[in-house]
Amino acid sequence: MGSSSSRLNILETASKLFQVQGYHATGLNQIIKESGSPKGSIYYHFPEGKEQIALEAVEYTGKIVREQLNKTLTASADPVESLQSVVQHLVDHLGHPEDVEGVPIGLIALETCSMSEKLRKACSEAFTSWQRLFADKLIENGFKQDRARELGILLQCTLEGALTVSVTQDNSEPLRILKEQIPLIIKP
Amino acid sequence: MGSSSSRLNILETASKLFQVQGYHATGLNQIIKESGSPKGSIYYHFPEGKEQIALEAVEYTGKIVREQLNKTLTASADPVESLQSVVQHLVDHLGHPEDVEGVPIGLIALETCSMSEKLRKACSEAFTSWQRLFADKLIENGFKQDRARELGILLQCTLEGALTVSVTQDNSEPLRILKEQIPLIIKP
DNA sequence: GTCTATATAAAGATAGAC
């Protein structure tokens, strides 16, 4: 261990800050301060600086969200019901972005995709992995592979959008409407 | 006129930059440089500084997108067909964010909603106005008012999300899938 | 109304003692 504890601590703090505030609004100074680590440590653990931290933060958040999605999706056998649980979970955490599942990576994706190809790819891969989880759930329930893939992408996009609009409007209605319309969208 | 030309020029330049790069990545210096206006002018026309420019840029972009949506939505009587045209229009402009309809205001909305209540409200109102355009189109075509409102919100969220994911993945597939699924989503 | 020079704060990054 040794370094691990301090490194992970920085990464967790950075991940939360990047999610809520975005890449450019989050300064190294703030990461230092909130993580409790000194500025010297940050460049020891992440020698390539801010971009490296962001890259690892995106991968880290991608994995956490993947695990959370997996848990929620397997809680019920019915795909409609489990997808509705995913949306409900977002509604429940709307005002509390201190949890890692707040506004995942849409913000940092839009901020950095035209600036760093590395970061764009990392965000893209996180999105793809979530899409695949939705698709797999549908395949398990008898959907054809191509149709499941299509719906997986559509679902992830719709979630991303409804979350963005709910946060912006400070209102859970967009997410609640999406939840109600899930049965309509999930059709073979 | 007099001031109008210079002022509008700054606003148009700022709107494009905010859309593509976001609020924090866009510096006043860059707005000055690309608009050709001198730094003195920017504080003459926008005495409250960057936040005022961003606020007016969001309102400006909201209006431009509203006008563009209106045009596309009235081109065909059929709501499914005209909504598909809206999506196709986004696909066509994916790689060219120099047009104002590139990645409208999702980025600046996420960046600023937890930082400035003024800006959050401006973004929220732009979203609402677009949702209303979709709803009105559906009401014209015999949808009940409540159902049309619901679908208007869902459509705007889905567009926002599919655009975000398409830009991030550098791939029009998410938007194209959405286009194909519009008939499935638009059900009374 | 236009433009330049400058003030001031904060960013990312580095050096080097411990």
Next chain:
DNA sequence: GTCTATCTTTATATAGAC
């Protein structure tokens, strides 16, 4: 591995000549 002091650049913002 940890911490501090500091370098350099850039950001927003202002003052004041023209």
